[in-house]
Amino acid sequence: MKTSTMIKETDAKEATTNACKLCTPLGASLAFKGVKGAISLMHGSQGCSTYIRRYLISHYKEPIDIASSNFSEDTAIFGGGANLTQSVKNVIRQYEPELLGISTTCLSETIGDDVPMILKRVRMEDTERKFPPIVHVSTPSYTGTHADGYVAAVKSLVDSLAVARETDAENAPVNVFPGMYSPADLRYLKDILSDFGLNYRMLPDYSETLDGGPWTTYKKIPEGGISVEDIASMGSARASLEFGHVTRFGETAATLLSTRFGIPAYALPMPAGVKATDRLFDILSEFSGKPVPEKYRKERERLLDSYVDGHKYTFGARAVIYGEEDLVAGMFAFLTEIGVIPVLCASGGTSGRLAETIESLTPEGFDDEVTVMQAADFGEIEQAAMDIKVDLFVGNSKGYSVSRKLGVPLVRVGFPIHDRVGGPRLHHIGYRGCQELFDRIANAILERRQEESGVGYSYL
Amino acid sequence: MSTFSPLKEREKQIYMKGEAPFDMTCDTKSAAGSVSQRACVFCGSRVVLYPVADALHLVHGPIGCAAYTWDIRGSLSSGPELHRKSFSTDLREKQVIFGGETRLYRSLTELIDRYEPKAAFVYATCIVGIIGDDVSAVCKKVAAEKGIPVIPVHSEGFKGTKKDGYKAACDALGTLIGTGDTSAIGKISINILGEFNIGGESWIIENYYKKMGVDVVSVMTGDSRVDKIRKAHGASLNVVQCSGSMTYLAKMMEEKYGIPYIRVSYFGIEDTARALYDVAAHFSDRPDIMEKTKALVHDEVSVIHPEIKKYRAYLTGKRAAIYVGGAFKAFSLIKALKSLGMTTILAGSQTGSKEDYEILKDMCDDGTVIVDDANPLELSKYIVDKKADLFIGGVKERPVAYKMGVGFCDHNHERKIPLAGFEGMVHFAREVYGTVKSPVWGLLKNER
Numbered sequence: 001m002k003t004s005t006m007i008k009e010t011d012a013k014e015a016t017t018n019a020c021k022l023c024t025p026l027g028a029s030l031a032f033k034g035v036k037g038a039i040s041l042m043h044g045s046q047g048c049s050t051y052i053r054r055y056l057i058s059h060y061k062e063p064i065d066i067a068s069s070n071f072s073e074d075t076a077i078f079g080g081g082a083n084l085t086q087s088v089k090n091v092i093r094q095y096e097p098e099l100l101g102i103s104t105t106c107l108s109e110t111i112g113d114d115v116p117m118i119l120k121r122v123r124m125e126d127t128e129r130k131f132p133p134i135v136h137v138s139t140p141s142y143t144g145t146h147a148d149g150y151v152a153a154v155k156s157l158v159d160s161l162a163v164a165r166e167t168d169a170e171n172a173p174v175n176v177f178p179g180m181y182s183p184a185d186l187r188y189l190k191d192i193l194s195d196f197g198l199n200y201r202m203l204p205d206y207s208e209t210l211d212g213g214p215w216t217t218y219k220k221i222p223e224g225g226i227s228v229e230d231i232a233s234m235g236s237a238r239a240s241l242e243f244g245h246v247t248r249f250g251e252t253a254a255t256l257l258s259t260r261f262g263i264p265a266y267a268l269p270m271p272a273g274v275k276a277t278d279r280l281f282d283i284l285s286e287f288s289g290k291p292v293p294e295k296y297r298k299e300r301e302r303l304l305d306s307y308v309d310g311h312k313y314t315f316g317a318r319a320v321i322y323g324e325e326d327l328v329a330g331m332f333a334f335l336t337e338i339g340v341i342p343v344l345c346a347s348g349g350t351s352g353r354l355a356e357t358i359e360s361l362t363p364e365g366f367d368d369e370v371t372v373m374q375a376a377d378f379g380e381i382e383q384a385a386m387d388i389k390v391d392l393f394v395g396n397s398k399g400y401s402v403s404r405k406l407g408v409p410l411v412r413v414g415f416p417i418h419d420r421v422g423g424p425r426l427h428h429i430g431y432r433g434c435q436e437l438f439d440r441i442a443n444a445i446l447e448r449r450q451e452e453s454g455v456g457y458s459y460l
Numbered sequence: 461m462s463t464f465s466p467l468k469e470r471e472k473q474i475y476m477k478g479e480a481p482f483d484m485t486c487d488t489k490s491a492a493g494s495v496s497q498r499a500c501v502f503c504g505s506r507v508v509l510y511p512v513a514d515a516l517h518l519v520h521g522p523i524g525c526a527a528y529t530w531d532i533r534g535s536l537s538s539g540p541e542l543h544r545k546s547f548s549t550d551l552r553e554k555q556v557i558f559g560g561e562t563r564l565y566r567s568l569t570e571l572i573d574r575y576e577p578k579a580a581f582v583y584a585t586c587i588v589g590i591i592g593d594d595v596s597a598v599c600k601k602v603a604a605e606k607g608i609p610v611i612p613v614h615s616e617g618f619k620g621t622k623k624d625g626y627k628a629a630c631d632a633l634g635t636l637i638g639t640g641d642t643s644a645i646g647k648i649s650i651n652i653l654g655e656f657n658i659g660g661e662s663w664i665i666e667n668y669y670k671k672m673g674v675d676v677v678s679v680m681t682g683d684s685r686v687d688k689i690r691k692a693h694g695a696s697l698n699v700v701q702c703s704g705s706m707t708y709l710a711k712m713m714e715e716k717y718g719i720p721y722i723r724v725s726y727f728g729i730e731d732t733a734r735a736l737y738d739v740a741a742h743f744s745d746r747p748d749i750m751e752k753t754k755a756l757v758h759d760e761v762s763v764i765h766p767e768i769k770k771y772r773a774y775l776t777g778k779r780a781a782i783y784v785g786g787a788f789k790a791f792s793l794i795k796a797l798k799s800l801g802m803t804t805i806l807a808g809s810q811t812g813s814k815e816d817y818e819i820l821k822d823m824c825d826d827g828t829v830i831v832d833d834a835n836p837l838e839l840s841k842y843i844v845d846k847k848a849d850l851f852i853g854g855v856k857e858r859p860v861a862y863k864m865g866v867g868f869c870d871h872n873h874e875r876k877i878p879l880a881g882f883e884g885m886v887h888f889a890r891e892v893y894g895t896v897k898s899p900v901w902g903l904l905k906n907e908r
Contacts, residue, residue, distance in 0.1 A: 014549070014563055014566040014567040014570050015518065015547050015548065015549060015550070015566075015567035015568075015570055015571050016523060016526070016547070016548045016549075016550035017545060017546070017547055017571075018530060018545055018546050019523050019526060019527045019530070019546065019548060019550070021523060021527070022523070022524065022527050022528075023522060023523055023524030023527065025524070026524070041493065044586070044617075044618075045500045045501075045586055045617035045618045046490055046496055046498055046499060046500050046617070046621075047499045047500025047501075047502055047503050047525070047617045048500075048524065048617070049495070050496065050497065050498060050499040050500070050503070050856070051499065051503070051524065051525070051528035051529070052524075052528070053495075053856055054528070054855050054856050055528055057855060057856060057858070057859055058855055061858075061859060061862070062859050062863070063836055063840075063859040063860055063863055064859070065495045065835075065836055065837075066495065067493050067494060067495050068490070068492075068493075068494075068495070068496065069492050069493065070489060070490050070491070070492045070493075070494075070496070071586075071617075071618035072489050072618055072619075072620075073618060073619050073620070075618065076586075076589070076590060076618050076619075083492045084492075086491075086492040086493060087492035087493025088493065089493065090467055090469075090491060090492060090493030090494060091493040091494075093467070094464070094467060094493070094494070094837060105586070106521070106522045106524075106551075106556075106586060106587045107586040107587055107590065107617070107618060110556055110586075110587045110590045110591065111590055140522075140553075140556075141522040141523060141524045142522040142551050142552050142553050142555070142556050142587075143552070143553050145523075214862075214863060214864075214865055214904045215863045215864060215865075217844070218464075218837070218840035218841065218844065218860075218863070218864060219863075220464065220837060379545075398530070401531070401544075
């Protein structure tokens with residue numbers, strides 16, 4: 001492939017214009033939403049939790065409570081110990097959580113609060129109180145992005161809670177660490193695992209907590225999520241499956257379990273597209289000793305049939321894809337399967353591995369030019385997209401203004417979807433996710449063609 | 461059933477009319493560990509200055525603060541739209557250790573060269589104070605080099621509450637006011653303060669004043685321009701809406717330039733009419749203005765009356781909860797709801813003062829809950845206990861209402877529909893009617 005990879009150094013440019021990333025504590029809060037009975041606490045200013053809540057609420061359209069230790073000027077001078085202590089007590093009293101997930105912010109990290117130490121003291125000084133497990137993750141927003149915060153929180157949960165236990169190898173669970181997928185994706189993934197008859201532990205699991213039904217009485221903490229007990233049992237699993245290997249690098253939840261408890265770790269890409277999904281099903285087949293259930297074989301067949309039916313519409317379309325690095329890599333793999341040319345692959349992510357990942361995902365025979373932008377913002381995405389002809393945007397709502405300016409359709413995927421309903425119900429992974437995306441992309445192209453036609457055929 | 465009871469620290473911030481003697485605490489920091497609906501100092505500054513459309517707004521700090529405030533508000537501009545872009549110095553570990561002044565300087569010069577703004581606002585966020593960047597010095601240097609005002613906004617998130625952010629924004633505006641030429645401004649002139657042109661609201665209001673024969677020198681900050689703000693000291697009167705954010709600036713201008721101010725609201729028929737009459741009354745040596753105002757109010761009300769009447773017929777007797785940023789808006793909403801036949805069963809705000817809550821108490825019926833700096837648990841408890849049919853709030857309150865099967869009207873800055881003025885009252889009534897009357901609530905009650 002001819003890849004003119006435009007790799008951006010993190011510090012090369014000065015100002016960021018319309019960021020294509022969010023801050024680390026957001027990702028951590030999202031991960032904590034996937035634990036049963038968990039409440040999230042942010043150690044920093046009130047604004048951090050409020051802004052992040054609003055951002056998440058606008059996508060998930062569910063109540064999302066995140067407490068704040070609410071720094072004041074004194075706190076910033078004398079340290080956050082007193083505020084953190086008070087907030088831990090208050091949040092436990094009000095929410096009676098089964099787990100308290102604490103993420104830090106740029107402020108508490110910069111003044112150098114020793115959070116583990118403060119938490120230790122809180123417990124020591126108050127032996128009367130029954131504390132739930134408290135998991136702390138360091139998420140200064142001046143390092144990494146929300147995707148890194150997500151991965152870090154998952155690792156912290158496993159690090160603090162997983163223990164080795166005697167289990168019979170037959171019934172030992174399989175650990176599953178999904179990427180930042182939609183609640184619908186997570187439900188689908190759970191169905192798949194169940195249909196293989198696998199005993200699994202999925203962390204995080206916000207499939208219900210962030211996409212649930214109406215309530216008759218208010219729930220302090222919405223139902224759903226993996227229990228603390230189940231996270232503990234991840235230390236005695238037979239294998240770990242971890243999705244998204246661009247962001248997950250170095251020590252991750254799965255490699256930590258591998259080092260500590262000798263649990264084999266399998267790093268998989270986002271299961272987007274037929275090939276990546278096949279790989280997932282092969283592994284599940286191997287784990288379970290069962291063939292791929294007919295339901296999914298048929299799903300796959302229908303998908304391939306639709307690829308054939310629509311291949312002429314998608315072939316040659318030039319797409320811009322953007323968002324978290326793993327999503328971009330996943331969409332690249334999927335789009336190149338259907339003949340779409342991902343001419344511009346951009347992420348605000350700073351792992352430094354996006355370009356090589358895309359290179360490795362490039363299928364045989366692909367001979368178009370691809371620009372990969374790392375640590376990119378929408379200002380640069382716009383600039384780059386103006387210079388090349390594009391037909392389609394694939395990404396979250398935040399690319400809308402650029403797609404509108406260029407007059408090309410935006411197929412919304414990932415997070416956040418702030419300008420449409422149903423973001424949490426979108427599928428991205430597996431044959432079903434593929435099917436949904438394929439239909440939406442092909443239809444976006446058809447719709448566009450129809451609108452541009454002087455005739456206006458109703459029969460295409 | 462919920463076993464919820466408010467945190468001890470918060471007991472004095474909740475009052476039920478008719479029960480205990482009124483002794484509310486407010487103006488305090490949020491209790492550590494509660495899920496306050498408030499934001500921070502930065503948020504206060506950002507909301508006030510955001511609509512200045514030809515200024516560069518650069519957020520100095522790590523990415524979050526800029527990312528979460530990118531193009532989320534419905535403040536419209538009739539011209540440039542620089543305010544809709546989100547600029548950040550996007551500080552990384554390196555700057556946190558070695559300081560961010562160089563990056564700030566380079567970011568500012570780079571952006572000013574590229575966008576040629578009329579002024580630049582530089583928002584200091586939490587860690588800027590901690591790492592010791594001298595933001596003012598950098599701003600001064602860039603201002604001298606580029607020949608435009610480069611104004612530091614001291615909005616470190618933890619240095620107070622959202623109200624302190626309003627003050628920092630007013631101080632920033634204060635540095636612009638008084639620097640423009642006012643020779644062309646006549647006597648019958650006003651500034652509109654605390655109006656942010658959500659969904660075009662400033663345009664609606666300005667149009668009323670135009671019809672009354674009153675010149676609007678500047679709107680702060682809806683659809684505003686730096687040059688207009690510079691001339692604001694030439695106006696004869698400051699008309700302040702959203703008093704929480706802008707009274708401070710009005711007082712400052714009164715002291716410095718001798719411009720009197722009045723507090724008004726443009727929400728609801730009664731308050732809109734009152735606002736226009738008060739302005740007309742100020743120019744008492746020109747009785748023709750009052751005459752025009754009366755005619756205007758009469759015309760506008762007769763246009764909207766039939767539609768409002770239709771909604772009122774359905775909404776009479778329904779119950780509403782109000783939780784908004786500033787208490788002054790709550791006063792208007794209570795009146796507006798009353799004009800739709802509705803009663804208010806909860807009224808609260810993020811940043812009200814003791815006097816504000818006194819007024820709220822006097823406006824409400826017995827049993828109404830008055831709350832300062834509430835959280836989702838409290839809000840959900842009271843909307844259920846008090847059987848609300850409608851909740852008026854912002855995005856963060858919406859899921860609380862919806863989960864509990866209560867209709868919702870967004871009255872915050874994110875909305876895209878104008879709710880101010882007479883025309884806005886129709887939008888408001890339509891919104892309320894649409895959400896309360898929706899058939900979906902009926903389905904929720906049929907649990908299977």
